[in-house]
Amino acid sequence: MPKLSAILTLTTSLILGIAGVWVAYNVDMLPVSASMNAPVYDELYRVLFIIGVILFIGMTALVIYSLIQFRRRPGETGDGIDLEGNISLEIFWTAVPAIVVLFVGLYSYDIYDRMGGMQPLMHDHSGQMDNQAERVWGGIGSGPIESSSKKNSSSLPIELTAMQFAFIFHYPKGDIISGELHVPVGREVSLKMESKDVIHAFWVPQFRLKQDVIPGQPTILNFTPTKAGNFPIVCAELCGPYHGGMRSNVIVDEQEDFDTWLKENSKESI
Amino acid sequence: MTISLKPNNSSPEKLQPTGWLKYLSFSLDHKVIGLQYLVCGFLFYLIGGSLAGAIRVELISPLSDFMPREVYNQVLTLHGTIMIFLWIVPVVNGAFGNYLIPFYVGARDMAFPRLNAVAFWLIPPSGLMLITSYFINGAAQSGWTAYPPLSITTPAAGQIIWILSVLLLGGSSIFGGINFIATILKLRRPGLKLMQLPMYCWAMLGTSILVVLSTPVLAGTLILLSFDIVAHTGFFNPSLGGNVIVYQHLFWFYSHPAVYIMVLPAFGLVSEILPIHSRKPLFGYTTMVFSIMGIVVLGLVVWAHHMFTSGTPPWMRLFFTIATAFIAVPTGIKFFNWVATLWGGKISLNAAMLFSCGFIINFVLGGITGVALAQVPFDVHVHDTYFVVAHFHYIVYGGSVFVIFSSIYHWFPKFTGKMLNENLGRFHFIITFIGFNLCFAPQHWLGLNGMPRRVAEYDPQFQLINQISSVGALLMALSTLPFLWNILQSILFGEEAGDNPWNALTPEWLTSSPPPVENWDGEAPLVLEPYGYGKKDSNETQEAIR
Numbered sequence: 001m002p003k004l005s006a007i008l009t010l011t012t013s014l015i016l017g018i019a020g021v022w023v024a025y026n027v028d029m030l031p032v033s034a035s036m037n038a039p040v041y042d043e044l045y046r047v048l049f050i051i052g053v054i055l056f057i058g059m060t061a062l063v064i065y066s067l068i069q070f071r072r073r074p075g076e077t078g079d080g081i082d083l084e085g086n087i088s089l090e091i092f093w094t095a096v097p098a099i100v101v102l103f104v105g106l107y108s109y110d111i112y113d114r115m116g117g118m119q120p121l122m123h124d125h126s127g128q129m130d131n132q133a134e135r136v137w138g139g140i141g142s143g144p145i146e147s148s149s150k151k152n153s154s155s156l157p158i159e160l161t162a163m164q165f166a167f168i169f170h171y172p173k174g175d176i177i178s179g180e181l182h183v184p185v186g187r188e189v190s191l192k193m194e195s196k197d198v199i200h201a202f203w204v205p206q207f208r209l210k211q212d213v214i215p216g217q218p219t220i221l222n223f224t225p226t227k228a229g230n231f232p233i234v235c236a237e238l239c240g241p242y243h244g245g246m247r248s249n250v251i252v253d254e255q256e257d258f259d260t261w262l263k264e265n266s267k268e269s270i
Numbered sequence: 271m272t273i274s275l276k277p278n279n280s281s282p283e284k285l286q287p288t289g290w291l292k293y294l295s296f297s298l299d300h301k302v303i304g305l306q307y308l309v310c311g312f313l314f315y316l317i318g319g320s321l322a323g324a325i326r327v328e329l330i331s332p333l334s335d336f337m338p339r340e341v342y343n344q345v346l347t348l349h350g351t352i353m354i355f356l357w358i359v360p361v362v363n364g365a366f367g368n369y370l371i372p373f374y375v376g377a378r379d380m381a382f383p384r385l386n387a388v389a390f391w392l393i394p395p396s397g398l399m400l401i402t403s404y405f406i407n408g409a410a411q412s413g414w415t416a417y418p419p420l421s422i423t424t425p426a427a428g429q430i431i432w433i434l435s436v437l438l439l440g441g442s443s444i445f446g447g448i449n450f451i452a453t454i455l456k457l458r459r460p461g462l463k464l465m466q467l468p469m470y471c472w473a474m475l476g477t478s479i480l481v482v483l484s485t486p487v488l489a490g491t492l493i494l495l496s497f498d499i500v501a502h503t504g505f506f507n508p509s510l511g512g513n514v515i516v517y518q519h520l521f522w523f524y525s526h527p528a529v530y531i532m533v534l535p536a537f538g539l540v541s542e543i544l545p546i547h548s549r550k551p552l553f554g555y556t557t558m559v560f561s562i563m564g565i566v567v568l569g570l571v572v573w574a575h576h577m578f579t580s581g582t583p584p585w586m587r588l589f590f591t592i593a594t595a596f597i598a599v600p601t602g603i604k605f606f607n608w609v610a611t612l613w614g615g616k617i618s619l620n621a622a623m624l625f626s627c628g629f630i631i632n633f634v635l636g637g638i639t640g641v642a643l644a645q646v647p648f649d650v651h652v653h654d655t656y657f658v659v660a661h662f663h664y665i666v667y668g669g670s671v672f673v674i675f676s677s678i679y680h681w682f683p684k685f686t687g688k689m690l691n692e693n694l695g696r697f698h699f700i701i702t703f704i705g706f707n708l709c710f711a712p713q714h715w716l717g718l719n720g721m722p723r724r725v726a727e728y729d730p731q732f733q734l735i736n737q738i739s740s741v742g743a744l745l746m747a748l749s750t751l752p753f754l755w756n757i758l759q760s761i762l763f764g765e766e767a768g769d770n771p772w773n774a775l776t777p778e779w780l781t782s783s784p785p786p787v788e789n790w791d792g793e794a795p796l797v798l799e800p801y802g803y804g805k806k807d808s809n810e811t812q813e814a815i816r
Binding site for chain 2: 212
């Protein structure tokens with residue numbers, strides 16, 4: 001009997017595990033990935049999804065099985081078994097979640113580090129005159145995955161000013177002001193953000209990145225687009241009546257197209 | 271002068287109105303106050319639910335076309351505030367806490383009956399004030415979080431009334447918390463040890479500690495915010511040198527524990543309901559107690575996970591990720607213990623049981639998305655999106671509200687002496703469960719794919735999923751009808767329940783239904799094993815009880 005239940009438990013766990021992996025690899029709920037850190041994000045998402053599916057199906061199945069197996073049959077009287085606890089079982093289901101949570105925490109730390117989250121926050125103003133270090137309050141720095149691709153090109157500094165209800169982008173190089181964000185594919189962008197009025201948030205779902213844009217406290221967001229195309233910029237912090245309408249676009253161009261755009265719109269010759 | 275512990279000779283019945291009028295009076299009876307909380311909370315739930323309905327109607331189409339944009343923001347602010355401060359917190363704490371805790375500790379009333387009545391009577395006026403602010407000059411429109419500078423720049427009247435109302439409700443909550451701590455620790459019947467108390471007492475003790483520690487922080491924060499609004503101080507106003515992120519830290523120092531103030535009592539209620547309807551002892555009593563206290567301690571140090579995309583330094587993001595994820599461990603223990611409580615039982619599939627099991631399934635999903643959201647890299651994509659909306663509705667509706675319904679089905683016979691109709695109750699469960707999941711499950715996808723929360727207009731590609739969600743909301747609204755009908759017809763024509771229809775061992779069932787004013791005619795029973803089901807002698811005990 002103990003042998004049989006051991007085999008049963010093993011088989012169910014195996015089926016659950018396979019189901020989890022299958023679902024995570026076959027149910028795709030994420031939008032297109034268009035930045036350097038999006039595939040890294042998707043990797044974390046998949047791991048969390050596998051664990052989540054296993055846990056959810058497992059717990060739901062246990063509850064439904066118990067309700068059916070141990071239901072009170074018509075005419076049945078009396079109580080269930082007198083079972084108040086089981087020390088080894090309780091240690092088991094304290095230890096397993098603790099290990100899983102610890103694993104998830106360390107793994108997501110690694111992911112976050114690869115995304116540049118643990119890097120010191122600096123705004124690359126190379127070629128600009130303000131050399132004094134300005135405090136940056138939050139954001140995502142220039143990450144290891146970015147630096148491997150950087151090779152020779154330094155990051156492209158852009159300034160974002162958010163206000164009710166628009167995003168205004170300013171390119172120090174060429175002194176361009178634009179309501180849409182134009183960036184070249186494959187080059188790191190360093191977006192320095194500040195708000196004029198209330199708190200807004202800069203979010204590009206296809207980049208898997210979001211950062212609040214805060215009045216009085218500059219924040220920074222580094223990312224490298226990897227796919228040419230046109231993606232939405234969404235404000236993700238309640239900012240007033242037209243919050244839902246506060247949207248813009250990021251246009252990711254090939255390098256040549258971006259250079260043309262830059263040239264056409266520059267106020268000064270570069 | 272000695273204080274008599276025996277029933278007072280000048281019976282309080284003579285001092286208090288009797289009949290239904292007592293429910294409108296400044297009654298000092300904990301049972302009357304409990305039911306006042308419950309009915310008052312339910313009325314506010316109907317208002318908050320109508321506001322949710324208005325939101326779902328607005329979101330049927332991608333354009334902002336159902337109501338003016340300012341009104342939409344007022345509606346979502348009122349919806350959140352009402353559901354949290356006027357429905358879930360007062361009901362899972364005030365209603366069931368007041369009704370049950372004196373029974374569970376073997377007392378004839380709460381420690382401070384007058385404070386108790388004051389705590390309840392703060393709620394209706396502050397609720398009415400909050401709602402009528404809409405008709406005066408427009409209600410607050412900065413969300414239930416009231417982040418400055420938005421809350422400073424939107425019309426002041428509504429925001430100030432919102433602050434006053436939340437301050438009063440917070441005061442009510444603190445009074446209740448002090449009362450519960452005093453009652454549980456000091457009014458226990460002689461001979462009853464802490465580790466022999468029903469689990470709901472532990473849940474309420476933990477919750478009350480959170481209430482007393484964290485609510486004053488919210489009060490202080492809102493007072494500073496109101497200074498910024500009316501006296502143009504600069505605490506949180508960046509144009510006067512204030513810091514908007516400090517507000518967020520202070521706000522979430524209360525408002526994350528507030529989540530546990532809404533779910534810990536629900537955990538306690540489920541721990542009472544499951545053993546009775548599966549005829550099994552509660553599995554792992556001691557680990558349940560420690561996991562409640564673990565959640566209380568961890569719950570106080572996780573607030574910044576609401577601020578991963580604010581101006582938060584990297585080390586802080588990391589610390590709060592780990593702390594938050596670890597809450598899954600004590601919470602997981604409770605869920606495994608509940609399933610083990612079902613295991614090997616003789617389960618009655620009645621409405622109370624179904625709603626409790628629905629709670630387990632919903633909350634597991636909400637917990638899984640919660641652990642995912644605790645991971646900073648995951649959160650920077652889905653923060654402030656419909657993914658978060660789905661997550662917390664799985665916690666507070668799929669969790670707390672399902673437990674409230676379960677508890678109403680379970681304790682209604684005690685409250686009124688009448689049975690509810692079980693078939694109507696099961697029908698209510700099925701419609702609510704389907705409607706709830708249809709409404710909120712698709713919202714995970716919306717968030718992952720780019721729909722932010724608190725918007726009146728959205729990208730047209732999300733229209734179909736939003737319409738599905740609105741159909742679910744319609745089902746949830748309709749599911750209230752069989753419930754209300756069941757309550758009304760059972761009060762009027764329901765089958766007599768008798769004292770102990772579920773054959774339960776906890777002390778509130780060891781008296782008449784409804785119970786007399788001071789709970790027991792004779793001495794309070796000493797219940798040392800509130801979960802002693804399945805014991806060899808328990809059948810005899812139950813015979814003796816009958």
